[in-house]
Amino acid sequence: MGAFTFKKxxxxxxxxxxxxFRKYYSYHHGVSDTDGDAVVxxxxxxxxxxxxxxxxDRAMIRAEQHNTSLEEERPAYFDKDEWRSFCSHWCKASFKEKCAIYAKNRRKLQVVHTTGAKPFNxxxxxxxQKYNEPPTAVQFGKKHTRRKTQMTGHLKRLGRLGSGCERC
Incomplete structure (x- = not known):
């Protein structure tokens, strides 16, 4: 399986x-196997x-700490050829260009989604449901603002390494 083809x-x-999955879990009554399987x-x-x-990201940190390549910092449970394929993908110019575009677009966001997997609506x-009326801007805003935190050392390192290709 090549890079980023899990759905395929x-x-x-x-x-x-x-x-x-079905060995340990079952679908709710009324959910068809087809619908449940699609969600899984x-x-x-x-x-x-x-x-x-x-x-x-963890491999990038290890590569920086050990002064090694990203490829050499393969997680133990990854197949060598598959990890090499991912590293190769991350080091392609087209991937770097997409990363730069996505980062630029994220910086432009006026409203940042901070509720996790739950969409705004x-x-x-x-x-x-909680307040029995439409939420006020204050109630809604409490969940949609980022906490003011300092950048951790980990994030600073990731920022310096960019997409990790400097370590390929």
Whole structure:
């Protein structure tokens, strides 16, 4: 499986993921297997991508600490060829260009989404149910402002390393 193709993984892969999921969990009454399987597949693909980025960030830190390449800091549970494929993808000019564009766009945001996985409209519904009326700007704003925190050493290092390709 190449870089960032989790959603395009072979159906045999998804069948094994869903089979493993069903060993431990069941869908709510009224949810069809097809609908439940689609949600599991979407969640698993998103989680795998998130895990990959987290592992890349940790590998970047280790590479900086040990003065090694990103490829050499492969997590133990990753296949060597697959990790090499991901590193190669992260070091491509096209990937670096996309990262720069996305970073520029994030800096332009006027309203930053800070409610986690819950979209604005869902959070608004929760507040409406809680207060039995549409939420005020103050109630809504409490959940949609970033905490004022200083940049940690980890984030500073990530900022210096950019997309990690300096360590390829």
């Amino acid at each position: 993984a072979p159906e045999t892969f998804w069948a094994s993921v869903i089979s493993e 597949k979407e969640h698993a693909a998103r989680t795998m991508t998130q895990t990959l980025y987290e592992e890349r 869902k959070f608004k519904q929760v507040l409406e």
